Amino acid sequence: MGSISFSEEQEAMVKEAWELMKPNVQELGLKMFSLVGQMLPEAAGMFYFLKDPNQIPQNNPQLRSHVVKVFTMTCESAAQLRQNGKVVPVGSTLKRMGSIHLKKGVQESHFEVIKVAFLKVVKEAVGEKWSEEMGAAWAEAYDQLAAAFIAEMKIQSAN
Template identity: 40%
Template sequence: MGFTEAQEVLVNSSWEAFKQNLPHNSILFYTFVLEKAPAAKDLFSFLKNSDGVPKNNPALQAHAEKVFGLVRDAAVQLRAKGTVTLGDASLGGVHVQKGVVDPHFVVVKEALLQTIKEVAGGSWSAELSAAWEAAYDGLAAEIKKAMS
């Protein structure tokens, strides 16, 4: 069946809601990541030497915005052409260099969904979750391909 227009609308609207409170939502996202995988702290330069998740950290916010933005872009691509293409060919190499492995993708996916659930509030639904999951899975698959 492919990625539907309704799914793209769901991802786009919740992406816009995410960006409206980027500082808070970025902290929320990385808090969820570290709750699930405390050792992942060493994978992020902006988390390495801090206790917990630093507030008002431009690098943290920029990275969160990039992660969620890439998933949103993956949704747009899935709707338009049924596949995801990485706009940044270096993403695979960066993930290899940082030591990212398959379980990390699961942690990020869970944290991303948990963050969107918080952002969406009363708008959270199985359809919204499925749309973000499909977009994330498409992006993660392409990053993993670029890592090998």
């Protein structure tokens, strides 16, 4: 895995969008997880708080902290992609995250569904600032993060 080509323009778009989203990160994260729950009913079993996709317990403190973590990690990793040349998840180790996702039965294909939900939420959140280029920058950043998770999950399942 060579260094990632993530341009200054892409980095700037991601950072701009992240600044716009930061104040509403809980709400955006909840929206993303409810989309995931609708698109991927089997994911509901992985997140106890998604048991009923129509009834997301928005005031569940664990759900709130989880969505903030996921959303923040994706956005912060994206914002640092060019500088680091690779994904560096913030706030937790990839190993720990990989093992949790593995235990919960997260599949490689689930990352694609989450990506669709994530991009949809970003697009809504940034409104008229959205462009095809911004979408491509976020997609690239998300793919890099997902690839890092998947690689870690593979290492752990082989052990």
